[in-house]
Amino acid sequence: MMTPFDPDNTPTRQAPAGVPIIVDGGGPGGYAGGYQSPLLEGLNPQQREAVEYRGPALLIIAGAGSGKTSVLTRRIASLLETREAWPSQILAITFTNKAAAEMRDRVKAILGQGADGMWISTFHSSCVRILRREAENAGLSASFSIYDSADTKVTLKRIIKSLDADTLGFTPGNASAKISKLKNELADVDSYARNANMSDPQEVMFVEIFRQYTQRLRAANALDFDDLIGETVYLFRAFPAVAALYRRRFRHILVDEYQDTNHAQYSLVRELTRPVEPELADEMETTGVHVRNLRDATGGIPGASLTVVGDSDQSIYAFRGADTRNITEFERDFPGTKVILLEQNYRSTQNILSAANAVIGHNFDRKDKKLWSAGGDGEKIVGFTAYSGHDEAQFVADEIEVLHSAGMAYRDMAVFYRTNAQTRALEEILVRSAVPYRVVGGTKFYERAEIKDALAYLISVANPNDELALRRILNTPKRGIGPATETGLASFAEANQISFRQAMRDSAGLGLGPKVTGAILNLATLLDEAALKIDPTNPAGQANVSELLTFLLERSGLLTLLRNSRDPQDEARAENIEELVAQTKDFNKENPDSGLVDFLTQVSLVAAADDLDDASGTVSLMTLHTAKGLEYEAVFLTGVEEGLLPHQMSANEPGGPAEERRLFYVGITRARQRLYLSLAMTRAQFGDINVAMPSRYLQEIPVDLIDWKQSPGMANSRGGTQPRALNARRDGFGGGFAKRGAPEALPPAPKPKTEWSNRVSQVRDNGDLTLAAGDRIRHIDFGDGRVNQVTGDGTKRIAHVQFDTTGAKKLLIKIAPIEKL
DNA sequence: CCGCGCTTCGGCCCT
C-alpha cells in the first residue's frame, strides 16, 4: 500500500519481491519451497488453504485486517487460472460497489486480462440485474423504479394521511421500519396478515398500510430496497425453471461480509446454491441450454460451491436485520463445510490489536479469537479528553497537522464518529485550520432536492407508471399546479382506473382553469416527446442519457430558473444539476451500450462508502458504520462517550450494547499505525449543552496501552475556555478515571447557551484582511502569535503562525477568528 | 386556488 509514514519501519507491510501485484495483508513472505503459483506467494498457511481448498462449502472466519480481500481475490483468480471455472460461472457478492470494483480490478491485475462475464457486485445490484432480465415473470416491466427510503416515506406518509393512521401512532418512520423488517424476513402482507392479531385495531391498521403500500408500489411499477432481494427469492421459488438458469450458470458463489447478511439475503444464497433437478436439466438441454458437462451421476446439476467470508465480531447491522446466525449456523446449514480461521493481522500494530482484543473480549457468546501481529507493538494509543466537542475537534486538527508535518499524507488519515451530527464541530475546526478534508457519506449528492427533481424527470420518462416521480415534478419548477390540483388528478386517475400520467393527458376534461390545464398538458407533452427520444423504434435514432437530461432540463426550465435566481443557494443547486449532467456524460462514455434505466439503477444503488475517492489527498471523515472494510494509517475515533458510543438508542434494544461494542471494535481495527481515542466532557446537541461521561468501553482497554494526553480525570478539574490541546500534561495513564466525578461536579458551561450556539454557526468573514510574514496577530483561542508565512491565494490564503504559547498553526485567513495587532 | 413568508415545533443513530 502507499504508506510513506511508517515510524517503526515494520517490515511486514512490504510485499515480497516477485509478486506481480500489490496486495494488502501480503503475509510474512519468505516462502522457501519449490515452485508454486504466484497466487500463493506471500500467504500464510491458512490463507493459502483458503485460496486452494475446493469443496461444496467454505467458511472463512477472517478477523479484521487478516487479508481476506486478498484471499478472496486470489481464490477467484485461482479458479480461473486453473480453468476450473469460466469467468461467467463466478458470482462474487461484496458489501459496496466500491469493493466490487476493487475486487474486479485486482482479479484483472492478477490474470492480466479481462475477466468479462464475472458478476462481482453487491446483493442489490445482482438482484436488480436478475429482476430486469426476468421482469416478465416477476410481474414487472423491465424499467421498474427503485424506491429509496425517502421515496418509501413519502408514499407511506400519503397512505397514513389518507387512512388517518397517525391517530393510532403511525408515522412514515415507524411504518417503514416495520415493513422493512418484515421484508427482510421474507414476509409479505398476506403472510403477515394470516398471523396478525386482528382484534387489535393497531394491527388491522398496520395490515391496511402494508397492503396499500404494496399496491401502490405495484401500480407504480416500483420496488423498494428490500424488495430487490425478496422479489428475487420469490421469483426463484415460483419459477424453478428460471432459478435453474442461474443455478446452472453460477458454479462458484463467494459472499463477503457474510455476518451482515439478513434472512432474505441468506435465502437468496440458499436458492442460488441448490442443485438442479434432473428433469429440469433435461428440459434445459431440449431448449438449447447446454448442461451435459455439468451433470452428475443422477443427471442433475450439483449445487454451486459456496465460499463465505465473515467475522461475527464485526457484525454491526443487526438494526437492519443482519443475523449473525447466518454465520454461526453455517456449518449446520451447509453440510460438509470446511472452516478456515484467519487470525494473523497484517494491518495494525500489536498495541492497537491488544486494545481491540480486550474490548471485544467483553462480548460474551462469541467464539474466542485473538488477533495478533508480527509487526511489533508500535506507538501507544493516544487518549484525549476535551472540554467540549469544539475542543475535541481542535485536538484532532492539531494532531492531524503534527502527523502531516511528520510526513503522513492527509489521505492516510481518517476521523470517525458515531453520528453525523458530530461532523459540524469537526468541519468548522478543520476548515479554520486549513486541513483538507472530505465527508464520506453524510448528506449524499443524490439525496439533494434539486438532484432528486432532475432524476424524477428521468424516472418519469423511463417508467411512466411511477406516480411518485410524476407528482414530484408536477409543480417543479413552479407551474401554478398546487396540491388541490394534484390530488384532483390522483383521484381522477383512481376513479377511471388509468395511470396518473394518462390522467395528465386527459386533464382537459377535468374542468380545471385554462392556465392550470395548459401547464399540465405542457408537462405531459414534454414527457411524451422525451419518451419518443429513447423509443427503440424511433427512426431518428435514440438519445443517450445526457442528451435526454439536457432536453428535459431545457424544456422544463428547471436549470434556467435556478441560474437566474437571486438566492445564492440556487447557484449551488444549479451547479449540482450541472454536475449531474456531467455525470451522465461520463456514464455515456464509460457505458456506451447502457441506457437510461442502467443509469438510474446505478444512481439508486450507490452507498455511502462508494463515493470514497482514494486519490483525493484529503482527510476522510465518516461514521463508524461507513468505516467498515476500510483502513488508514492514522485513525481518530471521536466521541467515545456514554450516550454516543454506546449510543443512547441502543440501550433499550436487546443486544444493543454488544453491537455498539462491535462498532467500537470495527473503528479501532481500521487503524494501522496510530490510533487516537477522544471524548468531550460536554457536547452541544440540539442547541443544548449536554454533559457526557466517558464510554464504558474505554475502561475495557488495559491502561498501559493508552497514553492519555488529557485523561478524563484531569479534564473536569479545569474549567474556562483555555485551549488544552497543547498544554496538556503527559503523565502517562489516565489514573482514576473510572472513579471520576459525577456530572454535577463539572464546572458550569463556560458561556450562556445562546452565545455558544451563535459562535458555532456564525460564519466569520475577515474580508480582505491581508497578512504578511512578520505580522503579529491575536487569535480568539490561541492567543498572540507571529505570522511566519502566507500561502495560497484568494479566499484560500493560509497563514502559518507561530503562537507564543500554543505552538505553530495554519489558519485560513478569511475565516479564522483572528485580528491583526 | 396558488404562492410566499411567517412562526412553531420536534428532531438526529447507523443503511
Added chain:
DNA sequence: CGAAGCGCGG
C-alpha cells in the same frame, strides 16, 4: 436547525 402549518395577497 429544518420541515410542517398558518394566514395573507394575488
